[in-house]
Amino acid sequence: MTRRLExxxxxxxxxxxxxxxxxxxxxxxxxxxxxxxxxxAPAWGRALEIASGTGEHVIRFAEVMPGLTWQPTDPDPxxxxxxxxxxxxxxxxxxxxxxxxxAARVGWAEEEPLTADLxxxxxxxxxxxxxxxxTALTETAAVLSPGGVVALYGPFLRDGEAxxxxxxxxxxxxxxxxxxxxxxxxxxxxxxxxxxxxxxxETVAMPANNLLLVFxxxxxx
Ligand SMILES: C[S@@+](CC[C@H](N)C(=O)[O-])C[C@H]1O[C@@H](n2cnc3c(N)ncnc32)[C@H](O)[C@@H]1O
Numbered sequence: 001m002t003r004r005l006e007x008x009x010x011x012x013x014x015x016x017x018x019x020x021x022x023x024x025x026x027x028x029x030x031x032x033x034x035x036x037x038x039x040x041a042p043a044w045g046r047a048l049e050i051a052s053g054t055g056e057h058v059i060r061f062a063e064v065m066p067g068l069t070w071q072p073t074d075p076d077p078x079x080x081x082x083x084x085x086x087x088x089x090x091x092x093x094x095x096x097x098x099x100x101x102x103a104a105r106v107g108w109a110e111e112e113p114l115t116a117d118l119x120x121x122x123x124x125x126x127x128x129x130x131x132x133x134x135t136a137l138t139e140t141a142a143v144l145s146p147g148g149v150v151a152l153y154g155p156f157l158r159d160g161e162a163x164x165x166x167x168x169x170x171x172x173x174x175x176x177x178x179x180x181x182x183x184x185x186x187x188x189x190x191x192x193x194x195x196x197x198x199x200x201x202e203t204v205a206m207p208a209n210n211l212l213l214v215f216x217x218x219x220x221x
Contacts, residue, residue, distance in 0.1 A: 009023055009024055034063075049072045053083075055079070058086075070095045074100075103132075108139050119148070119149075121136070125152065125189065138196050151213070152213040155170070156184060170183075186203070190213065
């Protein structure tokens with residue numbers, strides 16, 4: 001299920017070519033996220049990005065991790081058009097055409113040919129319900145190859161609490177739009193992926209109180 005939400009950083013197309021959208025937050029954080037991903041990602045293989053948004057992230061990730069073939073996805077057709085347009089403009093040949101993927105749909109890991117050595121999820125979990133997040137994480141774990149890495153970036157609650165006034169306000173604004181959504185707790189998020197067979201290997205503090213949570217499937221064949 002996807003929702004129409006009022007977010008502080010809704011992407012726009014002003015001054016860009018047709019289809020290409022731009023989100024200020026994606027431009028602000030993409031180099032920092034890319035640097036951390038490059039540190040933890042496998043050098044080679046298939047990378048799946050869930051909820052790719054405008055596509056401004058995947059073009060940077062593909063540029064700095066050229067040994068990975070990137071599969072962007074998003075359920076929104078306008079964002080998929082934007083991803084395709086940014087990809088074409090980038091000239092990079094390690095980005096596949098975007099797929100229509102609702103990560104909260106039960107069973108997608110079995111239905112889609114999406115086995116991945118790296119799965120990246122940026123700024124999605126707070127926009128979906130707890131049950132949807134659990135599905136998205138369980139399905140994500142199911143597509144991960146042995147030795148593969150999952151990286152989750154975004155805002156989280158710590159012990160049930162927001163870590164700043166701004167986070168508390170944003171969390172409350174999400175809850176006001178839909179009581180089922182809002183920030184997820186780090187502990188619940190980690191527990192869900194550990195339950196799905198992954199090991200939590202790292203928590204990286206990122207700017208604006210965001211976290212990058214890193215997991216591995218350690219059952220190397
Ligand atoms: C805040 S944007 C983040 C986009 C990008 N990852 C970034 O950080 O710039 C949230 C994205 O999640 C996508 N989305 C919403 N619900 C989703 C779902 N159930 N499964 C996958 N993507 C979803 C939206 O279409 C949107 O592109």
